[in-house]
Amino acid sequence: MKLPSNDRARWLAQNVVPHEPAIRSWLARRTHDLDIDDIVQEMYARLASVENAESIRNPRQYAAQTAISIALNLARHARVIPMIPIGDFEELGLASLEPSPERAVNSQDELKELENTLKELPPLCRTAFLLRRVDGLSQREVADKLGISVKTVEKYMARSVRFLIQTYGRGGADGAQVSKGGVSTVDDDRMQLRR
């Protein structure tokens, strides 16, 4: 089969990354003793290797379902029996809150949000990353433009990416940035998992 291609990375960027905080937050509130990062990494692994990702009609829902299935599997192997209510997963609005890929990546808000998120990084690091991510310069072009070495640009890229992963992870812990409204927890609706 194949490794994630550039096209798949783009598909993930447009269709999954914007929903990651909501999915993390949803998982965090409903699983105990499971490492959310583990689940998210496995989720990306599956989404990176799924055939014909472009034909997935509702990537947000598909990603969430993939994450749920991974969580259920981990729970079985870990011999912990968490309460994962499958019941409220439609009420969460996973099906209806799907932003179009255009809205997810092209809006000015999105860019502002990205710049805002990155403001804790050192300015040169942030600038290098934005030149690559937003202006589409290659790492070599970024190095030339800023008068720094290619190696340093690569380090900045790694640092910025790590920072973004961290930030999205935190977004999951203290309330999703992406999910807005429609989130309800119905406690009596919990389905007990059996081993």
Place this chain on the structure above:
Amino acid sequence: MTARLSSKEVYDEAACWAAKIDAGSLSLEEQAVLEAWLAADTRHYGALAQASALLVPTEKPTSMRMIDPVRPPRRSFVLGGSIAAGLALVAGAATYVAQIWGEGRYRTRIGEMRVIPLNDGSVVTLNTNSEIAVHYSQAQRNIELLQGEALFDVAKNKQRPFIVQSGTTQVRAVGTSFSVKALPDQPVQVLVREGIVEVKRRDVPVAPTVMVATNGRAIAPADAPIVANPVETAEVGRELAWRVGRIAFHGEPLSEAAAEFSRYSAVRIRIDDPQVADEKIVGLFVSTDPVGFANAVAASFDLRAEISGNQIRLTRK
């Protein structure tokens, strides 16, 4: 085998690899190291995909291109890598994919529900006490419903029809959402939530194929022709309430409601009085909570609910 990295460490390393790949400067030796790293743990692969997605240049609206859903371009992830190293990486990925997405059987126990994402982008939701077998080939996506009930959200692919078989009934779809129910001693039922499916009998080749569209239901008895009827949207929603762990009733007799609950747990609701058994039930209930259901029914019809072991008896006061 190296020790399992914590998820944080995986992210640290994935971010470095993603930046290195993005620079397009992987040496042959680095490619070999990356290959080994990816093969060690599927989380490594996922974290790298995630990190790479964060480095994708933001696309401008005007450059949104057409995507061919059938044949996604297979450009190599590793820029400037040698062909040999590329092949080795591809082989590693194949092992990984086979592990996760093999053909397979999936089943649920009584009271359990399972969501199964399939490798073509389709999603199967299995209701209580149900079993499917997945056989995907290049030409067709075949699924056998061995028992119970399943909802199929099918990813569109005209070249590769999605076919569900249950006994002698065959349902064929291209891209749609439909459920198939095969309960003991009942005809197979097909309910279409979206799109169009074709239902036919495999054992009677001359029998006509029945087309069922959105909000349509087909009933396929073993010894009579398939009948298709439209149903209301609300009815479709009620029928599929099991996806959210519920059972919905809209005027069904209590006896039928009790039988429905018996699909989801070992608890049996007994009603001896035929008049009581014929009371009409309306409402949304948690499918794995027959006791709650019985108590609610008892309260609204002024009945007594006696619980002993796995049995609940509903009697007049």
